[in-house]
Amino acid sequence: MENAATSQPPLLRAVGRWQLVGLSVNDVIGSGIYLLPAAAAALLGPASLWAVLLAGIAVSLLVLCYAQAASYFDQAGGSYLYAREAFGRFAGFEVGWMLLLTRVASAAALSNGLADAVTHFWPAAGEGSGRVLIVVGSLAALTWVNVIGVRAAARTGVALAIAKFVPLAMFVLIGAFFVDMSQASPLAVDAIPMSDLAKGALLLLFAYAGFENMPAAAAEYRNPQRDVPFAMLTMIAIVTATYVAVQWVALGTLPGLAESSTPLADASARFGGTWLALVLTVGAAISILGTNSNTIMFGPRYLLALADDGIGPAALTRIHPRFRTPAIAVVVVGVASVILALSGSFVQLALLSVVARLFGYLATAVAVLVLRKHHGHRPGAMHLPGGPAIPIAATLLSLALLASAGVANLVAAAIALLAGALIYRFWRRPA
Numbered sequence: 001m002e003n004a005a006t007s008q009p010p011l012l013r014a015v016g017r018w019q020l021v022g023l024s025v026n027d028v029i030g031s032g033i034y035l036l037p038a039a040a041a042a043l044l045g046p047a048s049l050w051a052v053l054l055a056g057i058a059v060s061l062l063v064l065c066y067a068q069a070a071s072y073f074d075q076a077g078g079s080y081l082y083a084r085e086a087f088g089r090f091a092g093f094e095v096g097w098m099l100l101l102t103r104v105a106s107a108a109a110l111s112n113g114l115a116d117a118v119t120h121f122w123p124a125a126g127e128g129s130g131r132v133l134i135v136v137g138s139l140a141a142l143t144w145v146n147v148i149g150v151r152a153a154a155r156t157g158v159a160l161a162i163a164k165f166v167p168l169a170m171f172v173l174i175g176a177f178f179v180d181m182s183q184a185s186p187l188a189v190d191a192i193p194m195s196d197l198a199k200g201a202l203l204l205l206f207a208y209a210g211f212e213n214m215p216a217a218a219a220e221y222r223n224p225q226r227d228v229p230f231a232m233l234t235m236i237a238i239v240t241a242t243y244v245a246v247q248w249v250a251l252g253t254l255p256g257l258a259e260s261s262t263p264l265a266d267a268s269a270r271f272g273g274t275w276l277a278l279v280l281t282v283g284a285a286i287s288i289l290g291t292n293s294n295t296i297m298f299g300p301r302y303l304l305a306l307a308d309d310g311i312g313p314a315a316l317t318r319i320h321p322r323f324r325t326p327a328i329a330v331v332v333v334g335v336a337s338v339i340l341a342l343s344g345s346f347v348q349l350a351l352l353s354v355v356a357r358l359f360g361y362l363a364t365a366v367a368v369l370v371l372r373k374h375h376g377h378r379p380g381a382m383h384l385p386g387g388p389a390i391p392i393a394a395t396l397l398s399l400a401l402l403a404s405a406g407v408a409n410l411v412a413a414a415i416a417l418l419a420g421a422l423i424y425r426f427w428r429r430p431a
Contacts, residue, residue, distance in 0.1 A: 011076075012324035014151040015221045020214065020231035021238075022158035023294060027210035028239050029164060030291035031113055034264050034284045036207050037250040042258035045251075046185060052247045055204035056240030061394040062361050063211055063236045064384055065368045067229035068391075070215045071382035072375040074224045077305035078216035078298075079360035079367075085374075086367035089309065090424060095363045096306050097420035098356040098413070103213070103299030105353040107337035110292040111135045117285040121278075135341045138289060142296040143334030147320070147327045150220045153297045160290030165242075167283025170276065171264055172245045178271035179252030205401065207243065210291065211235060212360050213298040216305070229382050296337070300329035312427055355413040358402045365394035 015023075040048035069082045077084070079099055084092025115125045115134040124130035146153045211232060218224035246264070250257055254267035262281075269277040304326040307316035320327040368391040375381060384390045405413075 008319045009321055009324055011219045011319060011326070012150055013220055013222050014149075015154045015217070017223070017227040017230060019154045019158055020221060020227050021234050022161040023154060023297075024211060024214045024231050024235035025238055026157045026161035026164070026290045027213055027294040027298075028208055028235060029161075029168070029242065029287060030210065031110075031117075031284060031288045032207040033168065033243060033246060034262070034280070034287065036204060037247050038257055038260045038263040040204055040247065041251060041263075045258070046183065048251065049184075049244060049247055051204055052243045053240065055208060056236065056243065058397055059205060059208040059211070060236050060240075061390055061397055062365065063232050064390050065365045065394045066212060066215060067232045068382045068384050069364055069368050069371055070218065070228035070232070071225050071380065072371055072378060074218055074221075075305075076217055076219040076301045076308075078214075078218070078302070079212060079364045080216075080302060080305055082367040082371060083363040084309070086370040087363075090421075091363070093306065093309075093311055093424050094417055094420050095360055096302050097423065098359045098416060099212075099216075100299065100302045100306070101416055102353040102356045102360075103295050103302065104333060104336050104340060105356075107139065107292055107295045107299065107333070108340035109353075110288050110295065111139050111337065111341045114138055114285060114288045114292065117281070117288055121281070132342065136338055138292065139296070139334055139338050139341065142289075142293050143330060145293070146297050146300070146330045146334075147323060147325060149323045150217070150297075150325055153293070157290065157293050157297060160286060160293050164283060164287040164290045167279050167286075168242060168246060170272075171268060171280060172242075172249050174272055174276065175249035175253050175267065179249055181252065183255065184248050184252030204243075206354065208236075208239060209357060210294070212357065212364070213294065216298045216301040219301075225380055296330070296334060299333045299337075300326050303329040303333060311424060355402070355405050355409045356416065358398055358405070359413070362395065362398035362402065365391050365398055369395075 037048070040051050044051050066078075073081060073085075075081055077096065080092050080096030083095040112131075112135060115131045118125040118134055122130070125134045142156075145156050214232065215224070215228050218228060221227055250263050250267050253271050254260060254263060257263055257267070260266045265277045265280045265284075268280045303312070303316055306312060307314070307329065316326070316329045316332065318328050319325065369388055372388075372391075376383065402410075
């Protein structure tokens with residue numbers, strides 16, 4: 001009997017290097033940048049500039065681990081693939097399962113966040129049929145874009161990345177002329193309480209989350225072993241520079257930054273008027289939609305990778321004959337996201353997604369220590385300076401972040417891991 005994997009068309013390798021840069025920026029710059037400047041300022045005041053920069057440097061350790069691992073493979077799966085190759089199928093499945101939960105929970109939470117953002121210019125989106133229309137409509141549209149082709153999904157993601165970046169650029173370029181340096185000048189390093197700096201950095205680390213998803217769709221990139229590392233390193237430089245610039249302008253133009261619930265819109269209203277505040281409000285909505293676009297694009301690739309390895313229904317491995325996409329996996333993730341978003345339970349799973357994401361970070365950092373011994377000799381493989389130093393530092397960072405999670409989140413993660421173990425035990429197809 002002919003194997004399903006050989007009787008259907010392969011995935012289409014259609015996404016190029018600079019599209020990957022746009023997608024990675026789109027995945028990281030989300031709604032957090034519109035809210036976190038106030039939270040960081042509340043902790044550290046002007047020293048929050050150092051926290052933003054420190055967070056970017058810390059996340060760079062994890063990004064380098066992902067870049068090195070990505071240089072070894074051209075298959076889909078990301079952290080799941082790396083953990084499976086380093087530690088075996090069960091460990092890999094648990095990591096992939098947690099990341100799949102992260103994607104579905106994020107899509108549900110972001111679609112509700114989009115409805116909240118839209119209420120600023122359409123109050124009916126706050127409840128009832130208006131809210132349902134925004135939640136279901138946005139998820140349905142993004143699901144359809146991802147079904148009809150990875151090229152369309154990538155172009156949509158890049159377009160949304162540009163659209164979300166423009167308001168931030170306007171905020172920085174216009175606001176720079178109004179910055180009060182007495183408010184925005186960072187303190188001397190030796191005057192910063194290091195305990196508060198560390199706390200602020202941990203808060204801001206989550207504003208950089210999302211970079212880990214891009215390798216998940218490597219089977220649809222033209223040259224993933226070269227382009228994924230390039231895109232990830234370019235992304236972290238762009239995002240860190242953007243975050244530092246936004247924090248600087250916010251500090252220097254909004255005296256009550258720490259108390260603001262909409263810091264960028266409030267700062268924009270002070271130096272640019274109502275029109276610029278509206279641009280930033282619309283930018284926040286586009287930013288959420290853009291991040292959710294990537295979520296619907298990358299989430300099904302985890303599901304496809306798991307199904308390809310025999311976990312779950314074989315139907316999830318099917319590639320659409322015309323669009324060359326994992327259409328069934330895309331629809332499953334889209335429908336699950338809609339159900340979760342409308343159920344009201346998305347808040348709890350969104351909290352779980354924070355811890356679930358850390359499992360992917362930790363697994364990848366440790367996996368690199370193993371993979372470099374087996375795959376480091378491959379042509380074009382990336383070699384990090386300092387040998388194992390960066391993966392070890394990234395492992396310690398991941399453990400520190402995991403230790404900072406609340407007990408309730410850790411218990412929820414343990415329950416999710418147990419559920420994953422049951423699925424692995426009873427829903428595994430014969431080889």
